[in-house]
Amino acid sequence: MATLTELKCALRESLESRGVLGQLKARIRAEVFNALDDQSEPRPALSHDNLLINELIREYLEFNKYRYTASVLTAESGQPEVPLDRQFMANELKVVEDPSSRSVPLLYGLLSHFLSSSGDSGGKLFLRGSAPATMTRDSNTLPGPES
Secondary structure, three states: OOOHHHHHHHHHHHHHHOOHHHHHHHHHHHHHHHHHOOOOOOOOOOOHHHHHHHHHHHHHHHHOOOHHHHHHHHHHHOOOOOOOOHHHHHHHOOOOOOHHHHHOOHHHHHHHHHHHOOOOOOOOOOOOOOOOOOOOOOOOOOOOOOO
16 A cells, blocks of 8 residues: 555655646645735825736736736735736837737737847937836845946
8 A cells, every 4th residue: 555655755746747736835825914914004006007017917927827916916016906907018118019928928029029020229228217106226125326
């Protein structure tokens, strides 16, 4: 007769091979987070930029079936439960999609664009804009120009 250790190993291998073990672990983490999340603590206001960034990440997570991770992101960030309309996001990001790009998250298209574009600056992207108001330049956050 199989020992308890052998049964545990066989069960673990079976759950891993079917992809269930990872889902169970993610579900447990999400439920623990929900139980510990202090709903009385007010969330910081969700800026327009953060709303779009979170939605890009959520779309990617859900596409890859990281649903529990997406649920934690939504709960922790204060992102609306209902996802933003994809066409709205594309318009906000000034992205034009072809029919084939609509089958994958916008984040994939953005990454593909930047990895394949040579640009005028030696393949480097020149970023413009400012950091979110909550980020300041000090020794604990953003590196200075001397870094």
